[in-house]
Amino acid sequence: MKRFLSNQTPALLICRAALSFSWIYQGAVPKILFCSSGETELLGHIIPVYAWACIAVTWMGVAEIAFGVLLLVARRGWVFWLNVLTLSGLLLFVALFEPGMFTLPFNPLTLNTALIALSIIAVMELKKLNSGV
Template sequence: MRSLFTQSPVLLLSRFALAFSWIYQGAVPKLVCRSSGETELLGHVIPVYQWACIAVGWMGAGEIIFGLLLLAARQRWVFQLNIFALFSLLIYVLLFEPALFTEPFNPLTLNVSLIVLSLIALVELKKLNN
């Protein structure tokens, strides 16, 4: 197996962009600067505000860990899981907060871009394994 820095530049850039997105989204709006929007969005399934706040913190930590996993993963399933998670998040927001789709840099534009980066990473991983 190749190390992280001997991979194709396309795979490396995809990994860094995906990892950065997950780590940033986990750290900044969920842990460092707790966004009320994150808590409100989760409030649709966790109606107790304090529990939703705790869950947002755990989600932030999980997103940071997942970002690190995307950076180091050599298996295709990690990128496939990323695609599934991003698609699921899109459906969740569509069901509970459809107005967010009209905002600048909305969930649709962000998630579709990250899904495409995951598909690019999958193509590059396949090239490495052949």
């Protein structure tokens, strides 16, 4: 673990920590611990049976936690590009089904844009490490 941390730039470590924390928190708190009604309603656009939507939200939480851990330890840039693609897809989903969410404070647009920026910075930092710059 010490070797892994020693060859990371401070910027990359900050990106990893922030991205991982965000995914793990979003998976654990609003999805698994509290099964947020907002999460269930949003998913209800594609899963009309409420009980199934609740189950899906829980499994999404588990997947988000796993993805957060992956972002913490990933050695390749594709994981961060997958994050960019996923967050962009989530933004599109919200824009199509719940556009009113974009008017709320700390809404998906502001959060996802910041996380996408951190992912791009992480890719740039990984490129520096891999090229020996």
